[in-house]
Amino acid sequence: MLKCTVNGKEIEVAEGTMVIEAFKQAGEDIAHYCWHPGLSVAGVCRLCMIEVEGAPRLMIACNTQVTEGMVVSNNSAKVQEAVKWGLDFHLINHPLDCPICDQAGECGLQDQYMKFGQYDPEMAERKVKKRKVVDLGRKIVLDTERCILCSRCVRFTDEVTKTSELGIFNRGDRSEIGTHEDKPLDNDYAVNVVDICPVGALTSKDFRFKQRVWYLDNDSTVCNGCSTGCNVNVYYNEKGYFRVKPEHNKDINDYWMCDKGRNIFKHVNKENRLLKAIKKTEAGTQMMAPGAAAKDVASLIKNYSSDQVAVVFTGQYTNEEYEDAMMYIDKLGTKKVYHWVNNSESFDDFDGILLRGDKNPNTAGLIKALEAKSLNSTWEQLEAELNSGAIKLVILAGPELQEYFPDIQEKIQLFSKAENLVVLSSNPNPAYRDVDYLIPMKTFVEKKGSFTNFAGTVQKIQKMRLVVSQALSLGEAMQLMAGDELQIGASL
Amino acid sequence: MFQLANERVEKIKSEMQRYETKQSAIIPALYQVQEQYGWVSKEALDFLADLMEIPVAEIREVFTFYTMFNQKPTGKFHLQVCTNISCSMAGGRELTDYICKKLNVKPGDTTADGKFSVSKVECLGSCDTAPVMQNNFEYHENLNEAKIDQIIESLQKLN
Structure with a gap:
């Protein structure tokens, strides 16, 4: 030292x-x-x-x-x-377009200027005009005039992704960053250059002009897009959730995250959510409060013996939810508990930076919860018992990130062989059209808990702003379906 | 179709062996292309990137930094007027304007007959004889408007 x-x-x-x-x-x-x-x-x-x-x-x-x-x-x-x-x-050649610049409010140049600015610039020369609104593919827009040539983005593509798309071209006051012939900057980590850009030269197509940053709150949580468990900050306000940025964790994601993870807030917003429970009736469908629907299921379960009831889990819920769910599964008395493994062929893939093939935040947690109860039924047994008609009612703890479950339609068809299918899900899906009960779930930003990543690291997630206040956690849903009442204030 | 001559490809390969890093061979490689074509196209940059196994952005950084590499085809006589400090102080910029007016072109452009291109360039390393201009590889020093008239007249006679 x-x-x-x-x-x-x-x-x-x-x-x-x-x-x-x-x-x-x-x-x-x-x-x-x-x-x-x-x-x-x-x-x-x-x-x-x-x-x-x-x-x-x-x-x-x-x-x-x-x-x-x-x-x-x-x-x-x-x-x-x-x-x-x-x-x-x-500032000699930096345009003073802060009012229309997306970086305003979190701009390094603005911050420094407030502290050290000259306020009365002594530059008599005209500013050098450079290219604005340069399209760098589907993710990023470049404004070369705003760039102060700090070279962070160039070093990022050289050192972190090792793709070297960016360079500083020309010289002197005409220098500008860019890609060769404006080729798209579309590597899997490209949006990180927007985060590290200290000014508004690189902006995200997805986020630009959506919100002023000073109208956003943010809380830290864990990305639920894959089993790496990158630490992230989610930005939101009363209108909804707007963006995700990485948070430093030297053991897991350093300062970065992948571009796929940037989308994990989209399903959370109200326009994409399942707002009410939907029960299939002879006359069509009936909308219900989520809690009431779960109680309805509880009375339905009573018609069956415990070994006629099966529960299917996905690795998309928290450790705490699995723990609670297991408790109520004990109460239901069934041993028929199954793990739906999505994209099993690419399950062990890893791109060498952050992206993993297991597109679940908590596969490790689910496996541990199942092992703790010695629940080791295989998928083949589930298929056999559904085909033989031994299973009459299936409860599916459905995926929160449905895009990572390409076999959703096929699996729902399989589960529909049972007399009754109850699906717990934060979002609707065309595949759920004919299920008997569809019950809205909370998303990862609406509950407390923890995820266990691929390496066994347990990380906390935080409850932020509720979007669908009546939605249930997996624990609450299982509790109600097992015939228990919810305790006020006990919810996760 | 961009096709660099075999001996030039071999030359680039040997230049890459010559220095500690292959990046050091970018300038010689660009010269090989320019000697054959008179300028360096974007296809040429992609070709060099593949050949030298260097990211194309890195080659473009070098290419656009130096004014001696032509980013588009030039006329038969490429008049390159120095507008760096010494030459500017000695009237280099005004001379550029004069030449452009005389030939009816803008800096960076080529005359309609394809004979002359005019560009402003960085220091030609001849500050003691400012203002200086290069016609292709030939130096013209201590310039003034009368000398420019003479030079252009003699060039126009050539075919």
């Missing part, structure tokens, strides 16, 4: 620490655009200026290593003057 003094605070840092990291560790503010903890050092923005005691000139914090006894500061008038001018140079 090395001792050093940052703006008068004495701290200890590990050997090899850069001064900018020492500032972060000491909780001291330091201006910077091009430095990113997940990328190599570029040293191009020249904003993280510091004064080192004993050194004649200012240095950049991102590319200066801490040495024993080093005394550094960035609060002197000399440093602030340098930062102020550095900022003014960045």
Whole structure:
């Protein structure tokens, strides 16, 4: 460990620490655009200026290593003057289109300007006009005028995805980032460049112009798109959920997430949800409150002996829900519990970065819950008993992310061989048209709990804003179907 | 159809062996293309990327950085006027305007008869004799409007 003094605070840092990291560790503010903890050092923005005691000139914090006894500061008038001018140079060709820029509110340039800005720019030359609204494929839009050439995105495609689509072309004040011949930037991790862009040069097609960022709240949770379990932040307000961004976790996803995971909020929003329970009757269908429908199922179950009832799980629910569900399955007395494995051929795939073939957040948790109860019925047994008519009623804890269950239609047809099929699902699906009961479930942002990822790491998910307030958790649904009442306030 | 001559391909391969990193061979490789075609097309960049196993964006970075690589076909005589500091101070920019007016083209463009292209370029390394212009590979130094008239007149006589 090395001792050093940052703006008068004495701290200890590990050997090899850069001064900018020492500032972060000491909780001291330091201006910077091009430095990113997940990328190599570029040293191009020249904003993280510091004064080192004993050194004649200012240095950049991102590319200066801490040495024993080093005394550094960035609060002197000399440093602030340098930062102020550095900022003014960045703004020479940057358009002042903040009112129509999607980055406004979370823009590095705006933030720095509020602190160090000149406010009265002394630049008499005209701004260099560059290309705007450059289409980089289905995910990203590029505005080369807003770019301050920090090169974070270029380093990202070089170092993280190793696809090297981006480069800095031309020179001097005509330099701009881009892809060769505007080829689409469509690797599986492309949207990360939008996150790391400190200005509004790279924006997400999916999110741009949907919301002003200052109207959004956000909470951290775990991506439910695959078994990696990337830590993410979900952004929402009273109008719904709008975007997902990665959150740093050095053991799981570092600073990144895949582009597929960016879509995990879409099924949550009201227009895509199952709002009421639907019961099939002789006259057609009947809409019911979710709780009432589950109680209805409870009375239906009473018509059957316990070994005529089967429960099918998907790996899309929380550990806590599985635990509760198992308790009520005990009460129902059935041992016929099955695990629906989606896309089993690609189950063990891994792209070497983050994406895994197991498109469930909690397969490990489900397997553990089943093992704990010694429930080891095979899928073949389920098929055989459905064909023989031994199973009369099937309860399916359906998938929340239906797009990862391409065999949904086929499986529903199989389960429909039973006299009664109860499907628990957060969203409707054409395949569910003829099921006897369809009961709305909460989504992963509407409940507390935890997921166990592929490596056995248990991570918490948070309850954020409710979209369908009457929807049930898996535990609640099983409790009601087992004939118990819900306790007020006990819900997950 | 882009087809780089075999001996040029071989030359590029040997240049790649010559330096510590193959990226160092990007400039010689671009020169090989330009010597054959007079300019470097986007197909050429893709070809070089495949040949050298370097991302095409990286080759394009080098290609667009230097003004000596032509991004489109040029006329028979490519007049490259230096507008870097010394030449600009000695009237390089005004001379460019003069040439353009005389030939009725914009900087970067080629005359209708395909004879002349005019472009502004970065330092030609001859600051002591500013303002300077290059016609293809030939230097013209200590320029003024009268000298330009002479040069263009003599070039127009050539076929």
